[in-house]
Amino acid sequence: MGALIQKSSLIGTRIKKLDAPEKAGGKTRYVHDLDVPGQLHAKILRSARVHALIKRIDTSKARELPGVHAVITAADVPYQRPIGVGKDHLPLKTDRVRSPRDEIAAVAADTVEIAEAALALIEVEYEDLPVLSDPRDSLKPGAPLIHPEPHGGDGRDSLKPGAPVAYAGKPDNIAMTFAYEQGDVAAGEAQSDVVVEDTFKLHYVTHCCMGVSGVIAEFDAMGNLTMYSNTQVPFLHKREFAEILSMDPARVRIIQPPIGGGFGSKLDIYPFEPICVFLAKATRRPVKLVFTREEEFLASPTRQPVILTLRSGAKRDGTLTFRKVETLHDNGAYTSWGATTPFVMMQTISSLYRVPHCKYHTTAVYTNNPYAGSFRGYGNLQSTFAVEQHMDKMADAIGMDALEFRLKNAQDPGEVTPQGMHFKTCGLKDCLKTAAQFSDFQAKRRANAANWKSPGRTKRGVGIASMLHVGGGAKIYPSDGCGSILKIDDFGTVTLITGASEIGQGSETVLAQLVCEELGLPMSAVRVVNSDTDITPWDVGVHASRTTFIAGNSAIGAAQKARVKILTAAGARFDMPPERLEMRGGFIVRADTGEALVEFSKFVRSLHFSDKAELVMTSFYYEPPSRHQDKEFKGDVSAAYAWATQVVEVEVDMDSGLVRLVKVTGAHDVGRVLNRLGIEGQVEGGIVMGQGYAFTEEMIVENGVVKNPAFRDYKLVTAPEIPEMEVHFIETMDGEGPQGAKGVGEAPAICVAAAAANAIYNATGVRIYELPFTPERVYRALKGLVEKLSWKAAA
Amino acid sequence: MSLHQEISFTLNGVVTQVSVAVEMSALDMIRTVLGMTGTKYGCGEGECGACTILVDGLSLNACLLFALDFDGREITTIEGLADDALGSRLEQAFATSGAVQCGFCSPGLVVQARHLLDKNPDADRGEIKRGIEGNLCRCTGYVKIVDAIVSAAAAAAEKEA
């Protein structure tokens, strides 16, 4: 003993992801790689029509196929309950189908091949109904009604021919509406010197997780249910499944195998999971259900498509006055999280830059199209696309520099927005200045605009856009908290048992890092357990970029308790006040000199095996100090907020409309960088996801049918297409955040498309209001052949 | 019952004999008959590269290959790369460079990178990006994947020097 140990910190360093070696070596077992002894394989029969009554289903031939254990339809599961955000969605459809993804029947068989063969033997008779495929038609008189009967039926009445079906339900196709107001937009408009109004159209894209959807369901001998599920919200899942099956929630266990990507696709319950459970129940065998890639395209939730009219105003001196928004959300056939994107969209409308007056309205309407779920950014990409194009338009109209205009309206730390969001830390101005500085934005924008008339095969443009998103959770459920248990064993190994889920984003590495920082231990000393609802404490789930912030604070809380316990005992042992001791480098040391007094693991062992044997185990539940929004959607819904600004440089090929994304310069207010390697990866990945949304990805839906359910024609960005990326982190040191950090998971994807729109305008003088910026769309716009979208005014 | 064919091949250095259905893909055989799950199903149509394996030293998509075509050939899957100096250097580089997030694309990428560096040990960043254009990743944005491959190549070059 007696060695001197310096203070050191893990914060801001590059830390290898804990599970990376196993993943790189192909040893990780995803749900697709798991096999439960005795398992059967399930396949789902989906609708052959877009919108039709089901007159008859005959499963008799399928049942007789050797190797088939069960074939179920709605008639076989009278106990099924509606699922999803709107509770308008029965897993197995009863009297009608409303989209080609609709699940009509399901088979459990010895092999996947037999299950597929059995599907082909199921006979279904349909009676076609008119298809509603344009949300703009959904409220016209005479439009087909997608949900004409009451919800939550028990299926009893539906399959018998001639059975009466009550049509007492919705008189129209409205699934949800949202309305928000602050100030007085009429007064705001009266004060404006420039007013712009445009309609924007945001398209269907989908998550394309590299691992397709899959689940395994198993009932044990006592009727307890275990699901191997890729859900991002295991505890909510547990409660909801208990409800669906009328089971005691204590008897539902969710185990989360490593996930092949989430991005928000796994936040709701989708029919394939309850259907798998129904089959497990019917066969009394474990049942495994895995999608094909085509099925993944056809049946997974998408990003929310939106038609949005924005009316914005500003004064001659550059002050923003008002924003008025009317949106039409295509809700698809059933309601999932997509319909609730207005929660996030209205935050951008009301609070991205300072706007005194604001009015927001959304109508989400049923159609026979695919339904949307939650997807990284959650409506913010759509609203930012509109807001930031108008920022440019208004700046140009009053003759003010695009950066200066934004800086003039950017908030400062301490501001509370009219919507009640308290920006305790706010790095927006720094983000703007940093991104603009390192991209030479202002000079390039001026130079490029002077080139519009010049000949040339290609033209360059730069565009800027910022984003605002929650960075400290989002209090939409009764609790937005997370629990942690910390256990230190007699070898000095620390196990963090956290409710938070690892979905590939690196949360478990960052949580381990925070614990190691607290306890002065190397990363090798910590293990994280996070994937079993029977073991881990409650967490609401992975969404809203909340995990580092909330699970991080929870882990720190538990680690701090452990630290106190250990140093108090060490103080007693070495006859020193605990405040004069520290934990560094795996040792307990004198704080002033760094002199090592005892190895951490030895000390813990001696505590454990002493006369007053003591295990070191602590727990902590962290609830962020945010508030639920009130009925008017006002309230400080997150414990912290995050900003980013991106400057995008493009090169437009004038002969083809091909836009090459040359460079993205980003500045992110992340509070504090914890794992530098991890955060860079999140930002780079987010930028490329934003690039796909802006340029290459499009789910083409025609008359309710997805025309490109394959990677061949749904274009993800490939390695040679990525831009040069330069990312700067602004550390505003959030007071509430763990070590000052705020959430960043969604931010980098949010403003790419908006900045790209502004960049294309800067290159060519042409503004495009619809995504994606495919070569053909851009070329048509360059030729002046794109009709301005007209939909209703922002009324 | 499906027509079956006896085939014999070397898998990760081990001589293997299998009776395989003639229409079965190599991917299905690797995963369901041989039980090796490191090679992933990503799309089944050769667009994502998650199922990349090496056959007689060439990289290809196992989902597009008939299992029959393993006959008489040397197959390497991700599981076999740990025994290979460059392969294990790549795995380490992926892990330390931040090239792994959800990890689903990683095995296919490591195998493809192995082949790429075999053909072109001095590949620059642009050549690397072209070399992995058949591998999709949804999480990382590819930057750190390229970093990892560059780093493994440099480490390999150092060893040679």
Next chain:
Amino acid sequence: MTIERYFAPKTLEEAAGILAKGGATILAGGTDLMPQMRSGRVKFEPVLMNIRRVAELGGIALAGGMIRIGALATITDLLTHPIVRERLPVLTEAADHFASDQIRNVGTLGGSLCNASPAGDLAPPLLVLEAMVDLVSKPNGFMKVRSVPIREFFVGPGRTQRAQNEILTAVHIPVPKPGFAARFYKFGTRPALDIATIAIAIGGVMVEGRAGRALKDVRVAYGAVAPTPIRAPKTEAALEGRPLDAAGIDAAANAARDEVKPISDIRATAWYRQELVHNMTRRILEDVAASGN
């Protein structure tokens, strides 16, 4: 899928003999066959014949002013083989834009040609090089060979001149005459892994005349703008011997736009494809005029 018999012949005669007995599905690289089978687009014959072991189908060789590329040459072979790189660089260029490394390593020239996609990347260069396709059969107990010019080989989308009992064994390409150069262009948002929206190959011999540079022995071919990859004789006529000035290039580009008959599909509209044909033909000719090759 009702495959009843499987063969893996080692000689061409054996393979031709199997085909002579009745329908067989031919397996080469499998990169087109496997997905087509999975999706049900291709119905299997009762016999599956794997030709990968047939020695006569391999190899790339130059002899007597002809380059012979065996049907089993992979796309990677076209990218890396010195004879192709040096003598037929336009074919190497097309190979570089083909799918991905994983597919190039396995996909074969013969398989790609027999698949006859209207957008097939290799066809425009082969059309410009005036390749010949060798088809071998054994109809009456004796081996028979016939050579079909590539411009007659494609009959419709997915359809070729190859009869059920024939195997495509090789492609013969006359060594281009001195001064001949050709360029390939494929439009897409990616360097490869993209089904062409349009593809162009232009070849000819550059001559310097009094009025400036001109192209002689012009060959122009397009992919993805007609039911099959095509030569464009009207465009060729507009270029042949004509000075490559702005007017000449314009005339050729306009001729090209009118000559192609693309369809509208989920990848692009017909109008846009025609615009691309016009603009990119013009661009290639401008580059050719400027650089002198």
